[in-house]
Amino acid sequence: MSKFAFLEEEIKALHEQGLYNVIRTIESPQGAWFVADGKKVLNLCSNNYLGFADHPRLKEAAKKAIDEYGVGPGAVRTIAGTQKINLELEKKLAEFKHAPACIVFQAGFTANLAVIPAITGQEDLIFSDELNHASIIDGCRLSKAEVVRYAHNDVKDLRDKIVENKDRARRMLIITDGVFSMDGDIAPLPQIVEVADEFGAIVMVDDAHGEGVLGESGRGIVNHFKLEGKVDIEVGTLSKAFGVAGGFVTGPEILIEFLKQRGRPFLFSTGLPPAETGAAIAAVDVLLESDELVKKLWSNADYFKAEMKAAGFDTGHSETPITPIMLGDAKLASEFSKRLFEKNVFAQSISYPTVPRGKARIRCMISAAHEKDDLDYGVEKFVEVGKELGVIK
Ligand SMILES: *Cc1c(COP(=O)(O)O)cnc(C)c1O
Numbered sequence: 001m002s003k004f005a006f007l008e009e010e011i012k013a014l015h016e017q018g019l020y021n022v023i024r025t026i027e028s029p030q031g032a033w034f035v036a037d038g039k040k041v042l043n044l045c046s047n048n049y050l051g052f053a054d055h056p057r058l059k060e061a062a063k064k065a066i067d068e069y070g071v072g073p074g075a076v077r078t079i080a081g082t083q084k085i086n087l088e089l090e091k092k093l094a095e096f097k098h099a100p101a102c103i104v105f106q107a108g109f110t111a112n113l114a115v116i117p118a119i120t121g122q123e124d125l126i127f128s129d130e131l132n133h134a135s136i137i138d139g140c141r142l143s144k145a146e147v148v149r150y151a152h153n154d155v156k157d158l159r160d161k162i163v164e165n166k167d168r169a170r171r172m173l174i175i176t177d178g179v180f181s182m183d184g185d186i187a188p189l190p191q192i193v194e195v196a197d198e199f200g201a202i203v204m205v206d207d208a209h210g211e212g213v214l215g216e217s218g219r220g221i222v223n224h225f226k227l228e229g230k231v232d233i234e235v236g237t238l239s240k241a242f243g244v245a246g247g248f249v250t251g252p253e254i255l256i257e258f259l260k261q262r263g264r265p266f267l268f269s270t271g272l273p274p275a276e277t278g279a280a281i282a283a284v285d286v287l288l289e290s291d292e293l294v295k296k297l298w299s300n301a302d303y304f305k306a307e308m309k310a311a312g313f314d315t316g317h318s319e320t321p322i323t324p325i326m327l328g329d330a331k332l333a334s335e336f337s338k339r340l341f342e343k344n345v346f347a348q349s350i351s352y353p354t355v356p357r358g359k360a361r362i363r364c365m366i367s368a369a370h371e372k373d374d375l376d377y378g379v380e381k382f383v384e385v386g387k388e389l390g391v392i393k
Helices: 005-016 056-069 084-096 108-119 134-142 155-168 189-199 253-262 264-268 274-289 292-310 330-342 372-388
Strands: 033-036 039-043 101-105 125-129 146-150 172-177 202-206 233-237 247-251 322-328 360-365
Touching: 039 372, 056 084, 056 274, 084 101, 084 247, 084 274, 101 108, 101 253, 101 264, 108 134, 108 172, 108 202, 108 233, 108 247, 108 253, 108 264, 125 134, 125 155, 134 172, 146 155, 155 172, 155 189, 172 189, 189 202, 247 253, 253 264, 274 292, 292 322, 292 372, 322 330, 330 360, 330 372
Parallel strands: 125 146, 125 172, 172 202, 202 233
Antiparallel strands: 033 039, 101 247, 233 247, 322 360
16 A cells, blocks of 8 residues: 555545645736636736736846846855845835835745744743734744734734733734735734733734735835834735745844844745845835835725625625635535636635635635726626526525
């Protein structure tokens, strides 16, 4: 018998429960439409909020960075040194976020794995929203701190849990997603900061889905709530609205200095390559020059959401361009997604373990790359499939 027979069982179970991920092959850049599994489909599933993934300015900047710096950084920054373009990006991101300092990582995921274990240990407590992103959960696991989960966006529960546990803690760290990626709701950051200040806890927000989306020119959730200087640590990603790949942390100079000494993904994994770095700098430049794309993103999202609601779909309680179409059953969601694809609409179903069991959905990601005609096409096909499957009348 194969040593991996146990995996065959696992895979079979995933198929049976409708939880098996179908991963399509893409043969064109990300955009309003793209080529998936050989056919042109409407793209309602990428985090390319502003259309930067195929933006001429970013592509030009990436090519220029390759000409100047080559394709790879050679080794980790502590050994082979930091390419100057990385320092330029860090400076630019700190300015954009109105933060004292910034450090760039290979991904948002690794940014969380770097910062959480670097500042917490066995004697500390981490208060973490129950719906926080997997990379926050893994970062917490890598730190030896005890994790206290509080009810989603429930500041009263957070405060109660701090009161109950604070005497055991050397340090306390509160972590929340800024925008929750599966529902599109926003963390009550002003109230979280108030509670943190009351008890002297550090506050960290992961703004992966807020950058490029919330705040003035897409500066993110901290700017959105006018909390600059009041949130201690922000984690960001270059992989979503910025259209590239990579992650970063902004915060006090001393924290950034320490992460360069003790952040494990910084010390033991090669940093961001020149092309990505150059493209990310251009992304920030485009945002600094104009908020036109951010405005278009929001007007597209408002339009799509209103049309879907009018058609009778349950769009959950999103406050951002993330538009979940709540279906409940995982098999229904995956069948819905399959039929949409047959009609040239690519909108992925999302089920357990990414969302709780019984809360399967199709998540539509609206972008500034879409035009009104594209969104109308999407709504029309959703209505057709929704009627076929008895989701709407
Ligand atoms: C997507 C996401 C990440 C991971 O970012 P990558 O740059 O893709 O690794 C981290 N945190 C949150 C909240 C996210 O939504």
